[in-house]
Amino acid sequence: MLKDLNLKKEKADVRRLKDLAAVVYDRQWYAVADKEMPLYWMWRGLKEADGLRYDILQFAEGSLGQELPKTAGHKHSLADDDLSYPELYQVLAGEVIYLLQRKTGTNLEKVVAMPCQAGDFCLVPPNFEHITINLAGEKTFMANWTASANRPDYSDVKLKHGGAYFGLKGSPVSWEKNSNYGEVPPLQFLPPTDLAALGIDIKKDALYNLEHHAAVLNFIKEPQNHNDLWASLF
Numbered sequence: 001m002l003k004d005l006n007l008k009k010e011k012a013d014v015r016r017l018k019d020l021a022a023v024v025y026d027r028q029w030y031a032v033a034d035k036e037m038p039l040y041w042m043w044r045g046l047k048e049a050d051g052l053r054y055d056i057l058q059f060a061e062g063s064l065g066q067e068l069p070k071t072a073g074h075k076h077s078l079a080d081d082d083l084s085y086p087e088l089y090q091v092l093a094g095e096v097i098y099l100l101q102r103k104t105g106t107n108l109e110k111v112v113a114m115p116c117q118a119g120d121f122c123l124v125p126p127n128f129e130h131i132t133i134n135l136a137g138e139k140t141f142m143a144n145w146t147a148s149a150n151r152p153d154y155s156d157v158k159l160k161h162g163g164a165y166f167g168l169k170g171s172p173v174s175w176e177k178n179s180n181y182g183e184v185p186p187l188q189f190l191p192p193t194d195l196a197a198l199g200i201d202i203k204k205d206a207l208y209n210l211e212h213h214a215a216v217l218n219f220i221k222e223p224q225n226h227n228d229l230w231a232s233l234f
């Protein structure tokens with residue numbers, strides 16, 4: 001499927017090292033690194049249907065010094081009074097760990113790590129900030145559906161200079177607490193989201209063509225109408 005899309009880097013939004021300046025863990029490495037170095041490319045709005053948008057992101061090769069490559073990290077805008085927009089990710093190729101964190105006020109109450117390989121889904125529930133950590137260099141492509149009205153907000157993660165944990169190189173990954181947060185809860189490892197178990201009828205390879213079945217993804221656009229789903233996640 002990736003081949004058919006014919007994704008051209010010159011048509012993508014690129015994130016460079018300078019764009020992640022505030023959230024890089026290894027400051028010694030950052031001081032001498034090329035700030036123009038591309039970290040990832042995003043093709044936004046490859047499909048749009050019924051108030052939903054389909055994007056793809058490809059990571060670049062390389063790391064952030066001692067730290068594994070990652071996205072900048074953000075939260076989403078509100079879908080109603082209490083719930084921010086969720087997002088449904090699928091790894092198309094490669095391997096990542098999704099880091100999801102929820103706060104009450106400024107206190108972190110939950111931090112989840114969800115390792116995912118090609119084909120796996122990660123449903124980011126409302127009110128979770130999230131960061132993607134890459135384990136497979138430029139081989140990693142991931143797709144997401146989110147609401148067209150969703151606006152990402154990078155400011156809180158930036159203010160804390162990253163997520164609650166930094167994923168450092170090692171086998172297994174070494175997790176370093178981010179001291180810019182107060183109390184940091186233990187990292188809770190969870191398997192990829194099992195959509196079938198949640199009663200969501202999406203085949204492993206059908207994500208791209210879901211504009212024909214947009215009703216299936218209503219929970220992304222109107223999370224306030226799907227409280228049972230959010231309660232059954234984590």
Ligand SMILES: [Fe+2]
Pocket residue numbers: 074075076087130152
């Ligand atoms: Fe997001």
